[in-house]
Every structure is written in structure tokens, then in C-alpha cells.
Amino acid sequence: MxxxxxxxxxxxxxxxxxxxxxxxxxxxxxxxxxxxxxxxxxxPSKSNAIREFFLADMFDFSLKCDSNSLQAPIFSLSTKLDTRVWEWRSKDGKSYIRVVPSVLGRATQHDKDILIFAISQLVEGLNRGRADAKNRTVRFKAHDLLVTTNRQVSGDGYRRLREALERLCSTTILTNIHAGGRRFSEGFGLLDKWRIVEQSDSDTRMAAVDITLSEWLFSAVRSLDVLTLDPAYFQLRSPLSRRLYEIARKQCGSKPQWTIGLELLKARVGSFSTPREFRRKLRAIEIGNDLPGYQLKLDAGDKVTFYSVQTAKPRNGTKSGRIDSA
Incomplete structure (x- = not known):
């Protein structure tokens, strides 16, 4: 046998x-x-070594995200076409990111799902000692990505996936933030390229897709400059809720709590809302209490505190429905 x-x-x-x-x-x-x-x-592992791509075929893996995109608001919170140029600088002024969209619009918070899926698979491959995990081109089944990221497996779902790939390629990043110990000062896309390598037998929907991560992202993967995300992350439908969770994960982590002013949080989130509207949305998310592992509280002095679930302040309120994007 x-x-x-x-x-x-x-x-x-x-x-x-x-x-x-x-x-x-x-x-x-x-x-x-x-x-x-x-x-x-x-x-066999010998065959993995000669591949020119990493095959994302694992179903038992934890969600991972590069730490830089958890820190800075690279992705748009809008669910509509967003062609605004966005620039973010750290509080000390030493780090910056400038995001320049194309006519297709800036890559969105939901587009980021594709990168999280690819990064998660690559990190798991590295942990398992797979030789093909040294490649920054990742091949995956479109169906697997749609299911994993809680998207519709339908004609519309495949169309949205294609549009997301286009935005990820065409959104340009200029930054001086280190990634994996290296400093980048040139402009680059979040993806270098993508292509459909296999069509469905029954229709024109993509079946298998290749994406090539930018060197900036892949450097973070290669150096394991990543953080683990809660599996419930993809259950969050609001872009603002996802971004707030990312900030809590990056800044609070396993600490009991972390506090930031409303204006600074607004900049860290990347919201174009007015302070009054942003405050209203935070109140709704506070009542909804849907950030996995964390809770937030906005006090009368416009201070926002994130609490880990172990030390979270008890309060009343039930989960709300979907929150509008920022």
C-alpha cells in the first residue's frame, strides 16, 4: 500500500x-x-522547494495580520468609491504612511481580508517548515477564501473579489515604516500583481487565483512581525468595528486597558467623519459590544478606553445590528 x-x-x-x-x-x-x-x-517537501508559489491549502490555521497595518490606517473605511489621498503620521512625527488610490478607489478594510488570509496561510506554512512558504506569490482557491472570510459564495461574491484584487494592486503606499527590519522609502502597491490561473468548469467564475504580496508585506511575514487575530474578526461587518478591534489588538494586546483621546483615535482609525459623528458611532459600538476580546468606553471628557475582556467594565446593553461605516 x-x-x-x-x-x-x-x-x-x-x-x-x-x-x-x-x-x-x-x-x-x-x-x-x-x-x-x-x-x-x-x-513531498522536495517538490515544495521547486514551486514558484505558495499553495494555500491549509484549513487549520490561526488568523495573522502584519503589525504595521494594525498600527496605521492604510485601508478605507468607506463602502463607496474613495479616491481621497490619505496621509498618517505617528504622534512623534517619525513614522508616516501616504496612501494614494487610483481611479478604482482606495483599498478598503474589507479588501484587507485577502491579505489576512494570505498572511495567515504563509505564517502557518513557515511554522510547519514548508519550503514553498518562502515564496511571496500565494495560490488559493477563491471558494476557500470566500468561505473563510465570511463572504457570499455567489456570482456577486466572485465579482467583489475581483474588484478587491484590483484595488489592492492599484492603491499605492509611500512610507518610511520598517517592515521586518528593513526601511522602505519607495512607493509600492499592497499587491504586486494577481492573476486567475483556473476558471470554474461550469461558468466564468475564478476557481484558483495567484497573488504576489509586496516586498513590504512579505518582509513582515518572513520576520514573523505579525499578530494573531480573533477568529470572530471576519464576523464583524462594520469597517469601523474591524479597525477599532485592530487598534485594540495592537495597542492593548493582553494588557488590562489602553486609553487614547477621541481626536487621536479618529486619526488612528482613519475616519473622515466629523468629531460629533465619530462620537456617535463610537457610542453605538460601545453599546453593541461586538469587539472580540475587547470592550471600549467613551467618557464625558472624550477619552476612549479599551478594556480586555478579563478586566472589562460591566455595563448594560445588547448587541446591535450592523454599524454604518465611517
């Missing part, structure tokens, strides 16, 4: 490299159990 499995894996590798097919996890399980000779999605 072991010899049959070995032969099947050898046939797989030849077939895989020739057709660049993405194999289902069900077939991977069958071949590992000697039930099928079709193919396995995870060839």
Missing part, C-alpha cells in the same frame, strides 16, 4: 506541475489513506 501511495504522489507532482491544478482537500485525505490515486494537494 505504501508503494502505491508513493507512486500516486509521484504521478501527482508531474500532473500538478504540468497543469497547475488546485486539488481538493477531500482528495488529499483520500490519498493519505490510500483510498485514491488521483492526487494530493500537498506534494
Amino acid at each position: 505504501a508503494e502505491q501511495v508513493a507512486l500516486a504522489l509521484a504521478r501527482l507532482e508531474k500532473s500538478f506541475l504540468r497543469r497547475e491544478k488546485v486539488i481538493s482537500p477531500v482528495e488529499r485525505q483520500h490519498i493519505s489513506q490510500g483510498k485514491s490515486d488521483k492526487c494530493s494537494i500537498e506534494p
